[in-house]
Amino acid sequence: xxxxxxxxxxxxxxxxxxxxxxxxxxxxxxxxxxxxxxxxxxxxxxxxxxxxxxxxxxxxxxxxxxxxxxxxxxxxxxxxxxxxxxxxxxxxxxxxxxxxxxxxxxxxxxxxxxxxxxxxxxxxxxxxxxxxxxxxxxxxxxxxxxxxxxxxxxxxxxxxxxxxxxxxxxxxxxxxxxxxxxxxxxxxxxxxxxxxxxxxxxxxxxxxxxxxxxxxxxxxxxxxxxxxxxxxxxxxxxxxxxxxxxxxxxxxxxxxxxxxxxxxxxxxxxxxxxxxxxxxxxxxxxxxxxxxxxxxxxxxxxxxxxxxxxxxxxxxxxxxxxxxxxxxxxxxxxxxxxxxxxxxxxxxxxxxxxxxxxxxxxxxxxxxxxxxxxxxxxxxxxxxxxxxxxxxxxxxxxxxxxxxxxxxxxxxxxxxxxxxxxxxxxxxxxxxxxxxxxxxxxxxxxxxxxxxxxxxxxxxx
Amino acid sequence: xxxxxxxxxxxxxxxxxxxxxxxxxxxxxxxxxxxxxxxxxxxxxxxxxxxxxxxxxxxxxxxxxxxxxxxxxxxxxxxxxxxxxxxxxxxxxxxxxxxxxxxxxxxxxxxxxxxxxxxxxxxxxxxxxxxxxxxxxxxxxxxxxxxxxxxxxxxxxxxxxxxxxxxxxxxxxxxxxxxxxxxxxxxxxxxxxxxxxxxxxxxxxxxxxxxxxxxxxxxxxxxxxxxxxxxxxxxxxxxxxxxxxxxxxxxxxxxxxxxxxxxxxxxxxxxxxxxxxxxxxxxxxxxxxxxxxxxxxxxxxxxxxxxxxxxxxxxxxxxxxxxxxxxxxxxxxxxxxxxxxxxxxxxxxxxxxxxxxxxxxxxxxxxxxxxxxxxxxxxxxxxxxxxxxxxxxxxxxxxxxxxxxxxxxxxxxxxxxxxxxxxxxxxxxxxxxxxxxxxxxxxxxxxxxxxxxxxxxxxxx
Numbered sequence: 007x008x009x010x011x012x013x014x015x016x017x018x019x020x021x022x023x024x025x026x027x028x029x030x031x032x033x034x035x036x037x038x039x040x041x042x043x044x045x046x047x048x049x050x051x052x053x054x055x056x057x058x059x060x061x062x063x064x065x066x067x068x069x070x071x072x073x074x075x076x077x078x079x080x081x082x083x084x085x086x087x088x089x090x091x092x093x094x095x096x097x098x099x100x101x102x103x104x105x106x107x108x109x110x111x112x113x114x115x116x117x118x119x120x121x122x123x124x125x126x127x128x129x130x131x132x133x134x135x136x137x138x139x140x141x142x143x144x145x146x147x148x149x150x151x152x153x154x155x156x157x158x159x160x161x162x163x164x165x166x167x168x169x170x171x172x173x174x175x176x177x178x179x180x181x182x183x184x185x186x187x188x189x190x191x192x193x194x195x196x197x198x199x200x201x202x203x204x205x206x207x208x209x210x211x212x213x214x215x216x217x218x219x220x221x222x223x224x225x226x227x228x229x230x231x232x233x234x235x236x237x238x239x240x241x242x243x244x245x246x247x248x249x250x251x252x253x254x255x256x257x258x259x260x261x262x263x264x265x266x267x268x269x270x271x272x273x274x275x276x277x278x279x280x281x282x283x284x285x286x287x288x289x290x291x292x293x294x295x296x297x298x299x300x301x302x303x304x305x306x307x308x309x310x311x312x313x314x315x316x317x318x319x320x321x322x323x324x325x326x327x328x329x330x331x332x333x334x335x336x337x338x339x340x341x342x343x344x345x346x347x348x349x350x351x352x353x354x355x356x357x358x359x360x361x362x363x364x365x366x367x368x369x370x371x372x373x374x375x376x377x378x379x380x381x382x383x384x385x386x387x388x389x390x391x392x393x394x395x396x397x398x399x400x401x402x403x404x405x406x407x408x409x410x411x412x413x414x415x416x417x418x419x420x421x422x423x424x425x426x427x428x429x430x431x432x433x434x435x436x437x438x439x440x441x442x443x444x445x446x447x448x449x450x451x452x453x454x455x456x457x458x459x460x461x462x463x464x465x466x467x
Numbered sequence: 468x469x470x471x472x473x474x475x476x477x478x479x480x481x482x483x484x485x486x487x488x489x490x491x492x493x494x495x496x497x498x499x500x501x502x503x504x505x506x507x508x509x510x511x512x513x514x515x516x517x518x519x520x521x522x523x524x525x526x527x528x529x530x531x532x533x534x535x536x537x538x539x540x541x542x543x544x545x546x547x548x549x550x551x552x553x554x555x556x557x558x559x560x561x562x563x564x565x566x567x568x569x570x571x572x573x574x575x576x577x578x579x580x581x582x583x584x585x586x587x588x589x590x591x592x593x594x595x596x597x598x599x600x601x602x603x604x605x606x607x608x609x610x611x612x613x614x615x616x617x618x619x620x621x622x623x624x625x626x627x628x629x630x631x632x633x634x635x636x637x638x639x640x641x642x643x644x645x646x647x648x649x650x651x652x653x654x655x656x657x658x659x660x661x662x663x664x665x666x667x668x669x670x671x672x673x674x675x676x677x678x679x680x681x682x683x684x685x686x687x688x689x690x691x692x693x694x695x696x697x698x699x700x701x702x703x704x705x706x707x708x709x710x711x712x713x714x715x716x717x718x719x720x721x722x723x724x725x726x727x728x729x730x731x732x733x734x735x736x737x738x739x740x741x742x743x744x745x746x747x748x749x750x751x752x753x754x755x756x757x758x759x760x761x762x763x764x765x766x767x768x769x770x771x772x773x774x775x776x777x778x779x780x781x782x783x784x785x786x787x788x789x790x791x792x793x794x795x796x797x798x799x800x801x802x803x804x805x806x807x808x809x810x811x812x813x814x815x816x817x818x819x820x821x822x823x824x825x826x827x828x829x830x831x832x833x834x835x836x837x838x839x840x841x842x843x844x845x846x847x848x849x850x851x852x853x854x855x856x857x858x859x860x861x862x863x864x865x866x867x868x869x870x871x872x873x874x875x876x877x878x879x880x881x882x883x884x885x886x887x888x889x890x891x892x893x894x895x896x897x898x899x900x901x902x903x904x905x906x907x908x909x910x911x912x913x914x915x916x917x918x919x920x921x922x923x924x925x926x927x928x
Binding site (some may be wrong): 196 | 571572573575576589593614615617618622623627629630639643644645646647649650651652653654655656657658659660662663665666667671683706710711712750752753756770811812813814815843844845874878879880881882883884886888891895898900902903904905906908909911912913924925
C-alpha cells in the first residue's frame, strides 16, 4: 500500500475538533516516528492529543469518514515498532489522558486512563498499601502495556497484563464505545472481549480506560543475587525452583556478557559469572522459608556468591540495574543499534532453548547478551548491530528468526512479552497456522476498513 | 425459528461416516434433551459419538454442507441448558474422546480430550504429584468446563478455566481445525483466541483437545468448618480474609438453610448456623500460619464451633458434602425442580448483594438456600419450584432476574461461573450493551451460517 497524501478534509475536521491539540509540525511527526530499536521510522500525517473518551470517539468517526488510519501512542517504549504509522494516518498520543481515575482499596482495583505510566501509577498508589505488579522494565503506559499484553520481572508470581486487566473501555473503528469485563473477580458471561483486546496491539480499537487488578504490598520482601559456574546451572536451578512450586516473586537471569555490561554502566561489581536475581514476597516467616528453600536448591547447582538485599534501598538499586540492562548493553557497543528479541518456551525446554541460542549468537560474531524472565521460560537476546552495515543487519535477522523457530519447535511462542509489532509479523503464520486466518477474520469483522493500526498483527491482504 | 424436519441427506452422509456411532434412537435423543435444572427439554435430530479430531472435522463439513446445527455434549451437567439443541440438528457427544493424552510433569501440563471428566483426570494424575484444580462441583467434562469458563471452590487460589487452559484444538463451523495457545506459560503473539474460545459455549467451534495447566499437590493441607452468628458476619469475615491477602485455597459459605439440607441429606451434624468451609494449602509451616491468621480474623467476626479436618478422609467427606449440596437442597423439597442461579460481584459488595438477595427470596415465599464461592464474590441461590406451578416459575424468574440486575448495579456480572446458556440470554444486553453486538459480529465472522450451538450467547437475529 502506498501512502497517499494526507487527506486535507480529514485534517480540517480534526483541527476543528481539537484546535491546538492536533499537530502536523515536523518535530512532532518525527517524534512519533521514533522507535527504541532497529525498526525503521515512518511518520504519521498528524498527531492528536485527545482529552476524553468522547473526543477519541469523535476522532474515530472523522477518521472512519475519511478512511484515515488511527494508531495509538503511549510512552513510545515498544521494542517492535508497534506504534509506528506504517501506512500514515493519525497517531493518537494519550499523554493528556494520564490520570488515575479511582482506587477501590477494598476490591483492590484501580481505574486509570491509558496514558498513565506504570511508575506514576505505583507512585500514586504508594499510600494505599497496594501496587500494580506488571513491570516490563521500561516506564511504559498502561494503555500500551495492555495493547501488547506486557509482562515482566514479577509475572512469574503476579501474572501478565492478561491476568491483571479486569475491564476496558475501548473505542472501535467506527466510533462505538464498548466496555469489556467488570469489577468482579471472574465471569462466565459471554466472549472474553477483555482478553481479546489485551494484546491486540491497537488493531481492534483504542483503549480509553482500564480497570486494573491491584495486589497488596507484601509484608516482607527479600532480594538476592547469586552467581553460577555456567548458564546451564543457573537455568537448571530456575527450572527446579519453579517445578518445586516455590512462589518466587522474581527470578531473572543475566548471562556473563549482560553482567559485564551492567557492571560497566552502573559501576557495580557483580561477580563476572551468570547471575540469578531473585525476590521473595510474603510474611516474614514465609519469606525466610522461601529464601532457605531456594538456597538449598541453588547450592545443589553450584551457586556461590549469594548477596542479600534486605533494605528497600538496596533492592531498588538491584532492580534499577536490571531494568536498565538494555541501555547498559546498548552502551557496551558505542554507536550500535539493537534487535531486542524475546521468546518464551515451556520451562522444561528453557536450558536447551537458551544454550542453543547462545551458541548460535556466538557463531555469528555479533555481540548478543542474553537475559530474561526465566521463571516464565521467557528470555531476551539483545543483538548489537552497526546501523550502517547491512551484513550485520542480515545476521541479526537470521538469529532472530532462528530463535523464534527454535521456540516453536520446543512448544513455545515467538514472543513472550514484546509482542509482534513489525519485527515478528513474518513469523505469525509459522506459529498460528490456520488460527492466524481466524485472527484476520475477527479483525475484518470489527474493522472492515482496516483503519486501526493497519499493517500489524493480522495477515495483510 | 421453527425446526424443519431432520435433513435425511445429512443423516445419510453422517451414517456413512460414523455407522453405529450415529444414533437417532428415541432413547438416545431423549437423553440428550435432558437438563439438570428447570430448562425445558428439546431433543436433537441425531447424536454422533466421534472418535477423533479428524472425524469431528468431517462431521462439521457434512453439517455445513446441509446447514445442520452442531451442539457439543460433555457430561450433561450444565445448569443453564447450554447443550440443548434448541434448533435441532446434531449433538456431538464426546464420551468416546475421553483420554488423558499426555502429561508433561516438568512443565506441569496435561493434554486431554474434551470428554474426560475432572474426577477421572485427577485420578489419572494421582501418582504424578500434580492435580488439576478447577472444581465446579459436578463431575463435568473438561471440554464442557472450558466451553462455559467453569470455576469452583478452588478458583480463589488457582483461578478458573480462563487461567488454567493453556491451549486448545478447535474445529470451526466450516471444518477447519485450529490450534490456540501453546505450552509456554505466557505469550504476546496475536489475539488471545484461547481466551476467546474458553467461555464461548460452543458457539464458535467444537473443542477437540485441551492443554491444561496443572499444579503441584500441596505438601500440607488443612480444612475447617466454622459457624457464625449470622450470614453478614460470615461474609464480612470472608471479605477481610481476602483483603488481607491470605492465600486460602477454598473459602465457601453455606447459609442456614443450606446447612440444614446438607445435614439432612448426609446425616451430618454441622451446627445450624451460617458456616464457612475452608481449606489451606502450602508447606506445613505455611498452612499453620494461614490457619492461625484466619482464626484471628474469624474470631473478630464472632466465629465459633471451629472443626478442623486434618485427615485426608475427613476432608474428602467435608468436600463431598459441599459438592453434593445441590442434590441435598433439591431433596429438601421432594418433587421440586430448581433454578440454580449464580452471580459474581466485587468483594466489597458481597455482603450487600447476598443480604438483599436473601431478603428478596424470603419475601417471595419460595425456598431458596444460598451458598457459594464467596472468596471470589460469587454465590448461588437454589430456588426450589414445583414443576407444575406456573406461578412459582414466574416468582423464580423474577428473583433470578433481580439477582442479576443487583449484581450489575454493584459492578459485577450476571454469572460468575454457570454461564449464559438459555437462562441468562435475556440479561446479556443489560450487562454488555454495545459489546454484546461485538460478540455477535465475531460470531457472524467465524460462523456465518450460525451452525455452532445456535440460539445461544450472542444476539439472536
